[in-house]
Amino acid sequence: MxxxxxxxxxxxxxxxxxxxxxxxxxxxxxxxxxxxxxxxxxxxxxxxxxxxxxxxxxxSGVTNILYDERRRLNEAGKAAIARACARAIPDGASLFLDIGTTTEAVAHELLDHRNLMVMTNNMNVAQILLANKECDIVVAGGALRRADNGLVGNLTARNIENFKFDYAILGCSALDDDGDLLDFDIQEVVVSQKLLQCSRSTFLVADHSKFQRSAPMRIGSLRDIDQFFTDRPLPAALSESCSAWDTSVHVTG
Structure with missing residues (x-):
């Protein structure tokens, strides 16, 4: 060749x-x-x-990979993560689905759930969930980011303040060695940070490629996460930290 x-x-x-x-x-x-x-x-x-x-x-660096390329990255791993995450969400729950290709995969896995109330700042997620007739969909207001159909910024964060979700499903662009969740856009970060405050339980969905990337802005820490769904075992030091923080790690691969 x-x-x-x-x-x-x-x-x-x-x-x-x-x-x-x-x-x-x-x-x-x-x-x-x-x-x-x-x-x-x-x-x-x-x-x-x-x-x-x-x-x-x-x-990696100070700008993210194009959204269509991120969709093609590790599709099988993201699907497995999404299935595991969806199994942890009961019928009759209220939840928020964040921006990201893995949260979109979770939305697909929720199509057979019943009596859900889902708020999202991801227009792609809202479109996916239209197929579930037993799901009430609330779209968070905010500035539309055309690159990925995400709604971001302070207006979105303020809308979230009116809710207390059973579950928040978050993604991130990178996961640092010390457990920090990282992203590229401060307008998206302020929304994710608000979710950590407005949810009874927080789930992170992130595949192993996030272990190898870097981004300049901090969302929070794995210590703020209740359950982490991923497709490869964590590095030993990070796994030990999760145990100390009582963050449950679910490895699908």
């Missing part, structure tokens, strides 16, 4: 798995590790991947 055709496949693997390694790619494509290193270097120089020891990850 020529380098021209190999690199798009490498990017697809990175989107699906969150990370690629030199050894694994060399075996998959039946080429030398030196050839794969050149591929990864060129993709990194083009800004499409970020080199790490032994391989590469999707790039």
């Amino acid at each position: 020529s380098q021209t055709f190999r690199q798009p496949d490498i990017l697809e693997i990175a989107r699906a798995e969150g990370k690629v390694t030199v050894e694994d790619l060399a075996e998959r494509f039946d080429v030398t590790v030196q050839t794969i290193r050149r591929d990864l270097t060129e993709l990194a120089n083009a800004g499409k991947l970020e080199r790490v020891h032994g391989g590469a990850i999707l790039p």
